[in-house]
Amino acid sequence: MGDLTGKTALVTGASRGMGRAVALRLAADGALVAVHYGANGDAAAQTVSDIEEAGGQAFAVGAMLGLDGDVDALTALLTEGLQGLPLDVLVNNAACGNLETLFAGSIDRLTPAQFDEVFAVNAKAPFFLVQALLPVLRDGGRIINISSPGTRIALPHQIAYAMSKGALEVMSRTLANALGARGITVNTVTPGATDTGINDSLSAPETRAAITAGTALGRIGRPADIADTVAFLASDDARWITGNVLDVTGGLYLGPLP
Numbered sequence: 001m002g003d004l005t006g007k008t009a010l011v012t013g014a015s016r017g018m019g020r021a022v023a024l025r026l027a028a029d030g031a032l033v034a035v036h037y038g039a040n041g042d043a044a045a046q047t048v049s050d051i052e053e054a055g056g057q058a059f060a061v062g063a064m065l066g067l068d069g070d071v072d073a074l075t076a077l078l079t080e081g082l083q084g085l086p087l088d089v090l091v092n093n094a095a096c097g098n099l100e101t102l103f104a105g106s107i108d109r110l111t112p113a114q115f116d117e118v119f120a121v122n123a124k125a126p127f128f129l130v131q132a133l134l135p136v137l138r139d140g141g142r143i144i145n146i147s148s149p150g151t152r153i154a155l156p157h158q159i160a161y162a163m164s165k166g167a168l169e170v171m172s173r174t175l176a177n178a179l180g181a182r183g184i185t186v187n188t189v190t191p192g193a194t195d196t197g198i199n200d201s202l203s204a205p206e207t208r209a210a211i212t213a214g215t216a217l218g219r220i221g222r223p224a225d226i227a228d229t230v231a232f233l234a235s236d237d238a239r240w241i242t243g244n245v246l247d248v249t250g251g252l253y254l255g256p257l258p
């Protein structure tokens, strides 16, 4: 498993958090990685330089998602960076980082503008990114979308965020059927609570303790837990897996613990 030598990958939201871990891992497996970022060009440059220091290859592509022209801008930069190479792996990881929207977005408070923003970044951008990249995505390639346990656990304060991830999961399954004839697999990876910037709530000890107590494997997730799963799905070992949602949560809220 894990030989991506001669292959290429685009990881959205790879300046920080899980996307960064995924970019580092795919590059360690041999891929030339396009490190996408939104607002944090310096962090993306750090990801690229960490990859290069470890002997890998990467370049940064910056485009704010959720704005008009976002996908066109990203596609143009990616095409330039790939210099004629096809794309083998697309990881739709970036998601709306507006904490108010994510963690205080209950039905009684969420505004239409917040709803539109979360859908524009989390569902619309991945959809049109896939559409734009289909011509350069190699037959036998991989699309991996990053979702949330909010699609199986009802969290009232994350309703729009969870709905947007539900849309992403439906997109994944449907695309798996649509693209199977080209040998392209499409899967969803669902992280649990993971130590990254998006998850400010994890800084509270009582939140950490509550999540840990509800997790079968008894700890908070780490970005590498997700990166290793994405690397597996990107590898040839996962060639027969498509249309799936992989729960990579350590067993978050499976039921009463003994």
Ligand SMILES: NC(=O)c1ccc[n+]([C@@H]2O[C@H](COP(=O)([O-])OP(=O)(O)OC[C@H]3O[C@@H](n4cnc5c(N)ncnc54)[C@H](OP(=O)(O)O)[C@@H]3O)[C@@H](O)[C@H]2O)c1
Residues within 6 Å of the ligand: 012, 013, 014, 015, 016, 017, 018, 019, 036, 037, 038, 039, 040, 041, 043, 063, 064, 065, 066, 092, 093, 094, 095, 096, 097, 121, 146, 147, 148, 149, 190, 191, 192, 193, 194, 195, 196, 197, 198, 199
């Ligand atoms: N952390 C968790 O506990 C958790 C749990 C379940 C699911 N997830 C999912 O896992 C994925 C990664 O989350 P994370 O925790 O690693 O997040 P993170 O640390 O906050 O990083 C988010 C990344 O997405 C990019 N991004 C956010 N909004 C963007 C926009 N509008 N345009 C372009 N780029 C944008 C950021 O880029 P810049 O900083 O450059 O703007 C950053 O690279 C997301 O899909 C999230 O929904 C996370």
